Amino acid sequence: MNSVREDADVDGNRDAIMCLLDDEAPVVRQAVLKELTGWGSDGISFLRSIECQGGAQAHIASELLRELGWEDGTTAFRRFIRDFSYELESGFLLLDKVIRPESNPTETCLRLDDLANRCVELSLLPSSPSERCRLVSRVLFHEESLRGPKLDFHNPLNSSLSFALEEKKGLPITLCVIFLLVARRIGLDLEPIALPGRLMVGCFSGDSPFYVDAFEGGRMRTSNEVISFLRKRGLDDSAQYLLPITVGDLLRRACRNLVAHHLHSGNKDSAQLFSTFGDEFNEAYRKASGA
Structure with a gap:
């Protein structure tokens, strides 16, 4: 995948990232993570908006938020409680x-x-x-x-x-x-x-x-x-x-x-x-x- 950022603005890349969210190829995954990291707070908002929509992509968005260290504290703590593996x-x-x-x-x-x-x-x-x-x-x-x-x-x-x-x-x-x-x-x-x-x-x-x-x-x-x-x-x-x-x-x-x-x-x-x-x-x- 070519760099999806280059000099384009965030809005121009949203559709491209949406299409690549469920691509499991490691090179694509890393490129998506790199792109979202560059978006900063816009990347957080983008993924959380997908989470709210439900469905398969919502699950992927949650995984990306965790990988990027952007997961909402409340969501992370609820997941910890439900996993019932307390440390x-x-x-x-x-x-x-x-x-x-x-x-x-x-x-x-x-x-x-x-x-x-x-x-x-x-x-x-x-x-x-x-x-x-x-x-x-x-x-x-x-x-x-x-x-x-x-x-x-x-x-x-x-x-x-x-x-x-x-x-x-x-x-x-x-x-x-x-x-x-x-x-x-x-x-x-x-x-x-x-x-x-x-x-x-x-x-x-x-x-x-x-x-x-x-x-x-x-x-x-x-x-x-x-x-x-x-x-x-x-x-x-x-x-x-x-x-x-x-x-x-x-x-x-x-x-x-x-x-x-x-x-x-x-x-x-x-x-x-x-x-x-x-x-x-x-x-x-x-x-x-x-x-």
């Missing part, structure tokens, strides 16, 4: 793109890599899981000064990974996810723990489990101390809360937080959007169970 980092990066469309997942991953590399620089091997957790806490909460928000707890951006890394503050769930992702990078196997009113991180690889409270600067607690923490606040102290939750449940909790915080901020449309994600998760679990 922590992918899920929260996709959710971040919905919360904060300008976020760059690659930059977020590189920042997490940097934090993990700093942990490695400070580590003394061999070390126990508890020692490595203290090391992650040192980097995140002392060197980087990550903390919980004091004045704007209900700001929806506090659920954003990229925002938390940039502004050094986030909800307990956001801080826990950052802790988990950094820990994973240094070979530390941890799990999310969903207590009533508080997310923590649990470690079950030693003789006795222990818990890290990221919202309190990485404070480490035993099982009995976590139960005492709940009782002092008049919260349910059932033993089930000391067990790990799934990535899907963690993402659902994040979406519920976003519904509440958008309602608190008066953003009813945004609250409704995150509420529909909860419905999507429920439907995905229903289908997976065969119900």
